[in-house]
Amino acid sequence: MAAPTVALVAHDAKKADIVDWARTHAGALQPFTIVATGTTGGRLADEAGLTVDRLLSGPLGGDAQLGAMIAERRLDALIFFIDPLSALPHDVDVKSLLRLAILYDTPLAVNRASADAILAGLARDKT
Numbered sequence: 001m002a003a004p005t006v007a008l009v010a011h012d013a014k015k016a017d018i019v020d021w022a023r024t025h026a027g028a029l030q031p032f033t034i035v036a037t038g039t040t041g042g043r044l045a046d047e048a049g050l051t052v053d054r055l056l057s058g059p060l061g062g063d064a065q066l067g068a069m070i071a072e073r074r075l076d077a078l079i080f081f082i083d084p085l086s087a088l089p090h091d092v093d094v095k096s097l098l099r100l101a102i103l104y105d106t107p108l109a110v111n112r113a114s115a116d117a118i119l120a121g122l123a124r125d126k127t
């Protein structure tokens with residue numbers, strides 16, 4: 001069976017948090033195929049040493065690419081550290097991605113505590 005695919009995404013104000021989270025969980029993340037939006041993916045590769053399939057940057061279509069992966073059943077979980085304090089020019093893309101994750105019942109984490117829970121669940125499913 002192919003390794004589950006997990007998407008990691010963070011808004012700019014949350015990128016340091018997701019890098020720290022990925023460093024903390026590097027061992028647990030290792031068995032999964034990791035996909036990420038462009039800038040997040042670059043930081044995860046450079047600063048957390050993850051092997052990442054990088055999509056386009058979120059505002060340039062990366063969020064839409066992840067939405068398509070969800071609709072095509074190619075994504076097993078979405079971990080998306082959302083900035084709750086800033087307005088974003090690509091809010092429609094963010095909403096669309098979240099809507100598709102809800103529609104297709106894709107496990108979705110939007111902060112560190114829920115990301116911990118999803119990762120624990122994925123690790124349990126794997127054994």
Ligand SMILES: O=C(CO)COP(=O)(O)O
Pocket residue numbers: 009010011012036037038039040041056057058059062063094
């Ligand atoms: O904007 C994003 C998600 O909405 C993330 O995109 P980047 O990882 O390219 O910054």
